[in-house]
Amino acid sequence: MSALDGLYQQLILDHSKKRFGDGLLEHHDAQHFERNPSCGDEITLQLALEPGTDTVAALGWTGAGCSISMASASVLSEMAPGMSVDELRALIGEFREMLRSRGAGEPDDEVLGDAVAFHGVSKFVMRIKCAMLAWVATEACLLEVRPAA
Amino acid sequence: MSALTDAEVLRLRSDFPALAAEVNGQPLAYLDSAATAQRPASVLDAEREFLLTSNAAVHRGAHTLAGLATEAFEDARATLADFLGADPDEIVWTSNATDALNLVAYAIGNASRGRGGEAARRFALSAGDEILVTEAEHHANLIPWQELAAATGATLRFIPVDDAGIYTLADAAAALTERTRIVAIGHVSNVTGFVAPVAEIAALAHERGALVVLDACQSAPHRRLNVAELGVDFLALSGHKMLGPSGIGVLWGRAELLNALPPFRTGGSMISTVTMTEASYLPAPQRFEAGTQPVSQAVALAEAVRYLDSVGLERIDARENELAQRMLAGLALIDGIRVVGPAAGVPRAGLVSFDVDGVHAHDVGQYLDAQGIAVRVGHHCAQPLHRRLGLTATTRASAYVYTTTEEVDRFLAAVALVRPYFGVTATTTTGAQA
Numbered sequence: 265m266s267a268l269d270g271l272y273q274q275l276i277l278d279h280s281k282k283r284f285g286d287g288l289l290e291h292h293d294a295q296h297f298e299r300n301p302s303c304g305d306e307i308t309l310q311l312a313l314e315p316g317t318d319t320v321a322a323l324g325w326t327g328a329g330c331s332i333s334m335a336s337a338s339v340l341s342e343m344a345p346g347m348s349v350d351e352l353r354a355l356i357g358e359f360r361e362m363l364r365s366r367g368a369g370e371p372d373d374e375v376l377g378d379a380v381a382f383h384g385v386s387k388f389v390m391r392i393k394c395a396m397l398a399w400v401a402t403e404a405c406l407l408e409v410r411p412a413a
Numbered sequence: 414m415s416a417l418t419d420a421e422v423l424r425l426r427s428d429f430p431a432l433a434a435e436v437n438g439q440p441l442a443y444l445d446s447a448a449t450a451q452r453p454a455s456v457l458d459a460e461r462e463f464l465l466t467s468n469a470a471v472h473r474g475a476h477t478l479a480g481l482a483t484e485a486f487e488d489a490r491a492t493l494a495d496f497l498g499a500d501p502d503e504i505v506w507t508s509n510a511t512d513a514l515n516l517v518a519y520a521i522g523n524a525s526r527g528r529g530g531e532a533a534r535r536f537a538l539s540a541g542d543e544i545l546v547t548e549a550e551h552h553a554n555l556i557p558w559q560e561l562a563a564a565t566g567a568t569l570r571f572i573p574v575d576d577a578g579i580y581t582l583a584d585a586a587a588a589l590t591e592r593t594r595i596v597a598i599g600h601v602s603n604v605t606g607f608v609a610p611v612a613e614i615a616a617l618a619h620e621r622g623a624l625v626v627l628d629a630c631q632s633a634p635h636r637r638l639n640v641a642e643l644g645v646d647f648l649a650l651s652g653h654k655m656l657g658p659s660g661i662g663v664l665w666g667r668a669e670l671l672n673a674l675p676p677f678r679t680g681g682s683m684i685s686t687v688t689m690t691e692a693s694y695l696p697a698p699q700r701f702e703a704g705t706q707p708v709s710q711a712v713a714l715a716e717a718v719r720y721l722d723s724v725g726l727e728r729i730d731a732r733e734n735e736l737a738q739r740m741l742a743g744l745a746l747i748d749g750i751r752v753v754g755p756a757a758g759v760p761r762a763g764l765v766s767f768d769v770d771g772v773h774a775h776d777v778g779q780y781l782d783a784q785g786i787a788v789r790v791g792h793h794c795a796q797p798l799h800r801r802l803g804l805t806a807t808t809r810a811s812a813y814v815y816t817t818t819e820e821v822d823r824f825l826a827a828v829a830l831v832r833p834y835f836g837v838t839a840t841t842t843t844g845a846q847a
Contacts, residue, residue, distance in 0.1 A: 266783065267437070267783065268779070268780065268783040271779065272776075272779075272834075272835070277835060277836055281836070302791065303774075303775055303790070303791045303792070303806060304791060304792050304796065304799070304805045304806050305775075305805075328805050329773060329775075329805075330773035330774075330775035330776050331772075331773060331776045331835065332775070332776075388779070391775070391779070394775065
């Protein structure tokens, strides 16, 4: 597989077109706007918890950006529901670590699930911010609903 | 003037060591010169030679090296002055064009606060005065004017652009009013390749007593400039876009204006007398050159100018127009491409920006990079223009003196494969000009 094909895995191309979580929520507990000023990619992301719990009910978002940023928002929106705030924080941490790996190592698909498809992004330093866009927005939403200890 | 030929371009490419690189297993096709140009070995050598033989602080010290350095520094100034048809005292070294534009804007802001005494009153802005820019400006020629307007109470207005991102002389005339005090425009748009009718706009502006500031970043590297013919009052250019080093730019200003303008930055090297409470300032250009200057960069930029002169800017300009027309013709044959800027056939700069329907510019750029083709993607520091065009980002290919026809053809062939690669088949726009 070429490096380019490693970046644009089929799962990423699919998610960039059929976007999970695309659209704002009826009710949300936190909302965050995140922008990558160098390219103009942006996302408004909302997070809703199951009432009275620490469990993520849904992510909803609207945004404009490259296939990597849109696909990573989609994959995250598919994975997040049902996770606790702490689990989602841990997932974001794992994802960030994978993206910073510069292509080294094998990501743990037990933990990262479909998000392992973004491992190829770690070889493209200019694209890491694209992949992180929705994840950084989600991290900010989590801080809003449950300030870190 | 005949355009530079393919054979000549192939010969002079050996002057540019960086172009021999391989990128992702492919020969580099560097189509991002509008962002920064590659440098000929002679420019690198000139800087190194200066540092090896003549490096010292300029305009101070009495030793031999100080004399050599000062001479080289001032010779470089004279070379840039010749290049623009100007006087050496009208050439102010800056760190880049952004810095040069800020210098003008902030110095006028200082004049508006009463600095510079009687001579500077002609520059002072107040509520009701207008600063006119265009909707297509690079942020470097927009934000300093926003700040100046905010600081003085002046109103910032703009010449609107059409759906292709360009404007006419009539649009400019309609935007000028009796209150227009400053007109700040780009000579060549870094997004559309549009060449502004500068002399005509300057004449209209002067009829109303306005000063004209020209951002020549995208013109100075590619076409013969003469400040008298352009008829402007200030002009900014950047070294790294014209085969020179980064960290150096030029502000040219008409001598009588520069000598009436208060300084922007203050400190060493720009004063005549200093007491504990005040200082008096040297005439231009030293008035605007506080602190240690980019001396070796100035020497290298002069060498870059000599290189451009030896090839001939008229021939470079003609060549780049040919390459741009080739890009336009090729892109028109590809489904789903929307090109911004002047229509095919209209003389333009050697750069073309476009949108690929269904594929984000970053993804287009990534695909091209995998083929060794370097292009710029994003808003190119022109967010208002992109907003007006209904786009968040475009892909831009830009040519320079060393760009081959074959590179343009490789680029076109690769662009044709972008939508198939990303699985985009539905066509919502045609290949026609937007």
